[in-house]
Amino acid sequence: MKEIRAKIVASVEKLFGRKQFKALKDLLCTMEPVDIADVLSGKPPAERVFLFRLLPKDLAIDVFEFLEGTEREELLSSFTDAEAAAVIEEMSDDDRTALFDELPAKTVKKLLFHLSPEERKIANTLLNYPEDSAGHIMTTEFIDLDETLTASGALDTIRETASKKETIYTAFVVDEERRLKGTVRLEDIILASPDAPVSGLMDEHPVFTSTETDREEAAGTMSKYDLQAMPVLDREHRLVGILTFDDILDVVQEEATEDFERMAGISPVEESYMDAGVLTLTRKRFTWLLVCIVTQVFSSFILENYAFALESVVALAFFIPLLIDTGGNTGTQSATLVIRGLTTGELSGDDVKKVISKELVLGLLLGGTLGALAALRALTMGTGYGVVLTVGISVVAVVSLGNLVGSLMPFAARKFGIDPAIMSGPFITTVVDIIGLLVYFEVARRLLGLG
Template sequence: MSKGELGDLLDTRDLVGVRRWLEGQPAYVIADELARMDAVSAVVPFRMLGKDEALTVFEELEPPDQQRLLSGLRDKAFADLVEGMDPDNRARMLDEAPAKVTNRVLSGLSPQQRLMTAALLGYPEGSVGRVMTPEMMSLPITLPVGDALRRVRARGAAAETIYTLPIVESGRRLVGVAELRDLVLAELETPLSDLVDTEVPRVRATDSAEDAARLMTETNLANLPVVDSENRLVGLLTFDDAMEIIEAADTEDMARQSGSSPWSGHYMFVGVWQLARARAIWLLLLIVAATLTVAVTQAFEATLQEVTALALFIPLLIGTGGNAGAQAATAAVRALAVGEVRTGDLAKVIWRECRVGLLLGAMLAAVGMVVAAVFVDPRIALVVSVSLVVICAWAAAVGGTMPLLAKAARIDPAVVSAPMVTTLVDATGLIIYFATANAVLNL
């Protein structure tokens, strides 16, 4: 059966068919189907899963979908589920949960799990401390490899990961890490200090989670040690959590770059009103910004009345300029996100994008000259061509630098979205066009 049939099976109350469908699907497919359902409907197939599989499926869900599913579970099932979650996944769910849900979850936890979850929630929002796992296996640097392996076998089951083993000295101060593979292949008498990598990157628990996750992708780490202000080990950022952080950050940036506020939860279950509200604010702002274009056109009304043919090319010019600015803005936001440029590179980015814009404008002007000369006077074709070169250079410079200026002002660069850059370039592009027309045509 295909995954799209689960809803139909529930509608017809074919519980045997539902159970058969669940047996043939991986966890992420089941999670996607549950995210499309309301709490009452989702609980039915969820309760048919085995305990371990149910936990795996639950952790595949996004926090809003987890909260919705929990609302449909009775207290015993509710308590078993949240108790079995990893502390970092539990904290991630509660990060966006209403106070009522948070209190219900924390009150149902064992003292140890409650303490770990509360500790994670105590770190600043957006910090790596909120998403790290405190369930890790660390080893004293004084051990030989044989003793270290025996300790891993004895205590490793309680850790979320044992492939990266933090090595600590007295006071739990981090020395470095050792890989389990190296321990397994080494002689048992080898000192652990011979295998430790002391140059491994580390982050503080209060550092940005997104920056830590991107550091992991740059350094190809499976796990990243997290320390406090005194270099004491407090947790690990695991690779799967890092990928979720980057996915969430990229999703948010994509929404902002398209002129929308980000939302959480499965697209197919998010309400129409919520989606409209996420987009309406930006559209209203863009309408206000677009009045600049109207004002510029009105200011040059006399020029248009004298040479009406100029109006034919307004859509072409503002569309081209807007697209050039949007391309540069998107490239700049991406380069900032992955650390390829910094705010100190502002002058270099301006110079680089100006040259890119000039090249693009020259190529488009060559085509525009031919097209314009076919329909209008050659002098107007010259106006269009010159305007294309200048507008493209200006648009690329504006689009490339606005995200850097936003970053310097501690504003999310994605907020300076492509639609916002496009609207600004539209208005200024018209000024360039009409100014060029006045100069070339002696108006």
């Protein structure tokens, strides 16, 4: 695939360099929109604009939807008002809303002014829903059928409106007040007798979501029921839009990226890595690093207060890195598993006791094994049996406590309305480090008779 793409890029550059623009246009028209977008992404702004203007209108709109935020903004700035309006007007509702979310408010206001009254109303409606809601990312381009239609009449309706709809494989049956009555598959309509009523073909208990539902929750519902499209209802149970599979894929990707960044101790970065400035990346990464430095004051305080133990038994210092690394990594592993379970819906707040019980058993098994290995290492170093026993017991305790802390903190975060993903990475490691040092020196003080 890479070789084919490299050949295409080479052909584009060759034709562009020779100014064979007719042949270049013909080549671009044979390509998929996403591949054209990839080619344009690698071009300088001026060349990107020129190549984009070679595309037929319909293809240009499809390509525009696949471009990244900065690239789209650069193209829009090169358009006349009429050109910009033509592109924005023909974009799908959900993609247009996503574009408006990325643009400055002044630019959005200008673009809205150039939309037709109908499209402007739709755009304003979607923009007014909360940004993380299902209503904000839904599309209003769906097939709706009157419940009184027959299969033949339904097919006629689909033929007349299909070209302007997001999907035609699932149609939505509504009454006169646009309340959802059910959903019907295109396949069932085609295979049914022409006189068969749509009401007899539809699923009368469809899975749906509301405009105010969090988009991540809506994505989970669609994934759970394996839906290609899901109706979105307002508070009066009226059908106002649908979520499609591609919308949910975008949500899943964005949420996964956001969780991954938070688990690594990075505030979510809206831009791509290459588009984000150095100062932006510094600011996003600095916060948690600062938190780690501040919280490490506690570690320094513990070491200072137990300096007498290190002075009495220098060998204790050899195992501090082993102890805190083992505890921190154990806590992070436990937190990651719990966070994933909470995110996918596999775990809920009611499962906290079961999770704690399981993680304590796991902690004892892991800690026992690792503690034996650590004690063996201490023994081979000739540190004395007191230190050997101290290291072994401490590793068991720290691993068990790391598991307990790592599994509890995501539940606590969810309880207080905080994203559980925050309770991982640097945060868990720092907390377990502090606990681990306290446990280690207290065990040493008691077993070795120090202080």
